[in-house]
Amino acid sequence: MNIKVTIMIMDRRPHVESNSAVKYPEDLFEIDDAETLEMLADPVRVELIERLIDPASVTEVAEAMGVVRTRLYHHVRLLEEAGLIRVVETRQRRAILEKIYQSTAKRFQPSRRFLAEASPRQAVAAIVDSAFTVTRADITRSFAEGRAGFDDDESQRTMMLNRSVVKLSGERLHELVTELGALLDRYDDDDPDPTAVPVAFLAVVYPSSRRAP
Numbered sequence: 001m002n003i004k005v006t007i008m009i010m011d012r013r014p015h016v017e018s019n020s021a022v023k024y025p026e027d028l029f030e031i032d033d034a035e036t037l038e039m040l041a042d043p044v045r046v047e048l049i050e051r052l053i054d055p056a057s058v059t060e061v062a063e064a065m066g067v068v069r070t071r072l073y074h075h076v077r078l079l080e081e082a083g084l085i086r087v088v089e090t091r092q093r094r095a096i097l098e099k100i101y102q103s104t105a106k107r108f109q110p111s112r113r114f115l116a117e118a119s120p121r122q123a124v125a126a127i128v129d130s131a132f133t134v135t136r137a138d139i140t141r142s143f144a145e146g147r148a149g150f151d152d153d154e155s156q157r158t159m160m161l162n163r164s165v166v167k168l169s170g171e172r173l174h175e176l177v178t179e180l181g182a183l184l185d186r187y188d189d190d191d192p193d194p195t196a197v198p199v200a201f202l203a204v205v206y207p208s209s210r211r212a213p
Contacts, residue, residue: 025103029083036083036084037130040108044072048075048076049079051064052085052103053103055088056102085103087100110123165208177205180205184203
């Protein structure tokens with residue numbers, strides 16, 4: 001499972017005095033335990049990680065998400081304890097010392113050790129369920145807000161959902177995975193166009209359990 005953090009937040013913070021120790025997120029954070037991976041099955045926590053690619057306070061993230069900040073404190077605490085986000089700065093706001101958080105990395109994935117030690121059921125529950133649960137919640141919200149939909153007009157289509165089962169040789173399967181990865185890499189950076197909107201990708205290619213006829 002790779003969670004690529006590419007959503008950027010416009011910085012609306014006022015200038016204040018601070019003791020800054022801001023660091024750029026690492027490229028990769030490897031997760032060694034099922035409990036941490038299962039935390040990423042929560043859509044709110046994944047959105048927090050995505051939005052905190054840029055440093056922000058809980059108040060600022062709550063404003064961007066359209067929720068009250070008290071709803072986020074529990075999730076922020078769990079993510080910080082797991083090492084998925086970290087405090088990179090503190091700011092004095094009147095009588096309150098405000099913490100500024102940032103995601104630890106741009107990508108999160110299970111470590112080789114976890115994959116070697118976990119049972120197939122445990123690995124699927126921790127990895128696949130997380131990706132699908134978060135994606136389902138995001139699509140549902142996007143439909144409800146009118147951002148996504150199944151439009152019959154191909155010239156206006158902004159969403160694609162497809163499942164196919166085909167028979168491929170090992171060589172062609174490797175070719176498919178390589179080419180798909182290269183295609184997604186082409187769109188890995190934010191578009192500088194001011195009209196650009198956040199777009200989510202979920203790609204899954206695997207040898208099916210279906211028996212060949």
